[in-house]
Amino acid sequence: MGKPTGFMEYQRELPTDFxxxxRILHWKEFHRPFPEEKLQIQASRCMDCGTPFCHTGRIFNGSAAGCPIHNLIPEWNxxxxxxxxxxxxxxxxxxNNFPEFTGRVCPAPCEGSCTLGISNPPVTIKNNELAIIEKGFAEGWMVPEPPARRTGQKVAVVGSGPSGLACADLLNRAGHSVTVFERADRVGGLLMYGIPNMKLDKSILKRRVDLMSAEGIEFVTRTEVGRNLPAEKLLIDFDAAVLCCGATKPRDLPVEGRQLKGVHFAMEFLTGNTRNLLGSTLEDDGMTVISARGKDVIVIGGGDTGTDCVGTALRHGCRSVTQFEILDKPSPVRQADNPWPEWPRVLKVDYGQEESMAVSGEDPRIFNVxxxxxVGDDNGRVKEIHTIQVEWVTGANGRKEPREIPGTEKVFPAQLVLIAMGFLGPEDQLIEKLAIARDARTNVQAEYGRYTTSVPGIFAAGDMRRGQSLVVWAIHEGRGAAREVDRFLMGETELKG
Incomplete structure (x- = not known):
């Protein structure tokens, strides 16, 4: 423990943002640098607890507690x-295979389970993690480290999101020859096209992919297994395969007018914007880019994706942006049924809401709506949304359900509606072609910790197996699947999943 009294002497401090x-005038990351001496002071606040919960990675009462990949947090602090x-x-x-990703986009369940956080603001674990890896790259310590020997075993990884990349990274370290298939034109999955550039600059992603390529991993883009590459090739050309295709089937909004022009899934909006940005133009070409410029934008759904839609719409120059959330407004402090070390279910103001408040003077979120x-105009384009307020009551089945409040109807102008209501599970095509069993939620059926599917030699990890979750959980699953593939191929494994 570096400074036993550090947590008593120093207050939590983070880098100031632009x-x-x-920052809504550009697409660059908006966090300012933090002096090294301040980083050391923040690290000194770590109590080096006798029983730390920051790295537990457990599920308590339905929510994550601590770091799923079990980062050695007190040690590196x-x-x-x-x-x-x-x-x-x-x-x-x-x-952690990719601290430069988690240090930017992870909601930091580790901080929610920090012991200091019981009575004081928690240690700045996430920022400390990011500082370590960025210093590693800046000092030239992050260099290619290809395996000393090859096993002669070939593994296919389908999908290049966080679980696929983590799985490929560990399998390559074990000496297997790894090929990663990605259907998009660039590697990264949701890291590339699901997370806007101001949260994760794509040069950061390319830096890591280039490093992995130099270590011997082969990346094959514009190749969708099961469509333009026969699914059976996974079993013929490789000794094992891991499916890391994510849970990309969006939850739809089955209401009158859903088919109107100008109503889109959030990922259509975010993906098109990033594609356009990487093409060095922000003009709406009418094909792949959905523009929010000059429009009243309604985002239906909260969470990170909804926030990203708010931030992106503001950067387009929208006239207004409003975010609908059907759930109750969270309390600003922990409630009795949400004790430490559970993830704190409290009201947070993320970057998108902060930016909207700076522009309009008010929080864009409306709760219980x-x-x-x-409703559309004569040309079949959306012009307005009709809503009603709801309250949550206990139904006959004992579960909470929304009940409409008469007299609370309202009409909102809208020329662009973005549906950000989460995801239902993986897409069907590849699963059906391989005849892989599914669970009750339509995810690939593969036991946690083993990751084996109903087809011998085929494994599954990440959101495709567990359902929509955090990037850090995807990395955890990719690591675990790599361990089990190595065991399958070699009879034993030294990999730590």
Whole structure:
């Protein structure tokens, strides 16, 4: 423990962000640098608990508690405090394949389970993690490390999101020859097209993919297994395959007017925007880009995807943006039924809401609101949304359900509606072609910890197996699947999943 009294002497401090009204004028990441001496002070706040919960990675009462990949958080906090950055990087790389991703986009369940957080603001774990890996790249410590020997075994990984990349990384380290198939034109899955550039600059993703390529992993883009590459090739050309295709089937909104022009799934909006941005133009070409410029935008659904839609719409120059959330407004503090070390279900203001408040003076979110119908103009384009307020009551089955409140109907102008209501599970085509069994939620059926599907030699990990979840859980599953594939191929494994 670097400084036993650090948590009593210092307050939590994070880097300041660029002002919201400034950052909505560009697509760059908006966090300012943090001086090294301040990073060491923040690391000194870690209590090096006798029983730390920050790295537990357990599910309590339906929510994550601690880091699913079991980062050695107290250890590298101590090393940061003593200025031993290279040793801190070694500790971090033992458990996390991609700290530059989690340090940017993870909601930090580790901080929700920080012991200091019981009575004080928690340790800045997420920012410390990001500082370690960025210093590693800046100092030239992150160099290609191809395996010393090859096993002669070939593995296919389908999907290049966080679970696929983590799985491929560990399998390559074990000496297997790994080919990653990605149907999009660029590697990264949701890291590339599901997360906007201001949260995760795509050069950061390319930097990691280039490193993995130099270590011997082959990436094949524009190739959808089961469509333009026969699914059976996975069983013929490879000794094992891992399906990491995500849960990309969006939850729809079955209301009148859903078919109107200008009503889109959130991922259509976000993906088109990133594609356009990488093409060095922000003009709406009428084909792949959905523009919010000059429009009243309604985002239906909360969560990270909804927030990303708000931030993207503001950068397009929308006239207004409103975000509908059917659930109750969270409390600003933990409630009795949400104790530490559970993930704190409290009201948070994310970057998109902060930016909207800077522009309009108010939070874009409206809670307890349900969309009744979408109305269009004579040309079949959306012009307004009709809503009603709801309250949550206990139904006959004992579950909470929304009940409409008479007299609370309202009409909102809208020329662009974005549906950000989450995802239902993986797409059907590849699963059906391989005749793989599914679970009750339509995910690929594969036991947690084993990751084996009903087809010998085929494994599954990430959202495709567990359902929509966090990037850090996807990395955890990709690592676990790699361990089990290695065991399947070699009879035993030294990989730590």
């Amino acid at each position: 002002l919201p009204e400034e 101590d090393l940061i405090y003593h200025g031993l950055w290279q040793q801190a990087l070694e500790r971090l790389n033992k458990t 349900q969309t009744k119908r979408i």
